Amino acid sequence: MTRPPGGTTAVVPLRDGVSGKSRLAAVLDAAARRRLVQVLARHVATTLRASAGVERVVVVTADPAFARATLDGLGVEVLEQPTDRPGLNGALEHAREVAGPGRLLVAHADLPALAPADVAAVLAQDAPVTIAADRYRSGTNLLALRPSARAFRFRFGAGSLAAHLVEAAAHGLEAAVVHRPGTAVDLDTADDWAQLPGAVRAAVSRDVPGLM
Numbered sequence: 018m019t020r021p022p023g024g025t026t027a028v029v030p031l032r033d034g035v036s037g038k039s040r041l042a043a044v045l046d047a048a049a050r051r052r053l054v055q056v057l058a059r060h061v062a063t064t065l066r067a068s069a070g071v072e073r074v075v076v077v078t079a080d081p082a083f084a085r086a087t088l089d090g091l092g093v094e095v096l097e098q099p100t101d102r103p104g105l106n107g108a109l110e111h112a113r114e115v116a117g118p119g120r121l122l123v124a125h126a127d128l129p130a131l132a133p134a135d136v137a138a139v140l141a142q143d144a145p146v147t148i149a150a151d152r153y154r155s156g157t158n159l160l161a162l163r164p165s166a167r168a169f170r171f172r173f174g175a176g177s178l179a180a181h182l183v184e185a186a187a188h189g190l191e192a193a194v195v196h197r198p199g200t201a202v203d204l205d206t207a208d209d210w211a212q213l214p215g216a217v218r219a220a221v222s223r224d225v226p227g228l229m
């Protein structure tokens with residue numbers, strides 16, 4: 018936990034404004050889900066821009082117009098996901114190639130409680146692979162790779178915490194797992210919403226009319 022973070026490219030995968038947050042469809046209409054995706058993405062982008070050691074923030078998406086409209090003025094780069102690199106892992110591998118060989122931090126765009134201190138805690142780890150787990154200790158909400166982890170491949174999807182630990186071990190890479198309130202909740206379900214601190218819910222609700 019001693020090395021300064023320095024020179025990290027943060028990569029944020031972002032879907033379009035239509036297909037995401039499907040698990041909230043029973044409680045939020047399409048317009049509110051789109052607004053929620055935008056509010057959360059702006060929060061994550063702003064947090065990363067304010068985080069020490071993060072040099073660039075690159076948002077990778079199949080819908081650059083939506084990403085630009087959402088993140089205008091925040092100082093992020095928008096990178097189009099090629100059609101021959103489908104899905105979340107394809108998008109991230111493409112962004113990683115574009116970012117080059119330095120340090121990489123993947124952060125999901127739906128982390129309402131993420132704060133610069135959480136980013137700092139992840140970047141402070143010495144391990145070549147650092148994972149901030151979700152509250153079920155099943156998913157991966159942030160993933161930091163040092164340059165020595167170049168053989169590591171993304172395994173986002175169901176059960177990705179375990180899959181990422183297996184992937185690290187397969188390449189002989191030490192992995193650190195971080196558990197923090199600010200990284201534990203990605204907002205996918207009504208139950209996730211209930212887990213968030215009141216102040217975070219109040220802030221999101223102000224910007225998303227009709228939210229639970």
Ligand SMILES: Nc1nc2c(ncn2[C@@H]2O[C@H](COP(=O)(O)OP(=O)(O)OP(=O)(O)O)[C@@H](O)[C@H]2O)c(=O)[nH]1
Nearest residue numbers: 030031032037038039040077078104105108125126
């Ligand atoms: N560029 C890109 N980003 C994706 C893709 N799939 C998911 N994401 C992003 O990856 C992060 C995690 O997404 P998930 O929580 O799995 O999915 P979601 O978009 O919230 O939607 P649901 O699964 O419908 O609840 C979010 O920031 C998404 O916007 C993809 O195919 N391409």
Ligand SMILES: C=C(OP(=O)(O)O)C(=O)O
Nearest residue numbers: 156157173174175177203
């Ligand atoms: C894609 C993932 O997250 P989610 O639970 O948001 O689908 C993941 O944890 O790898």
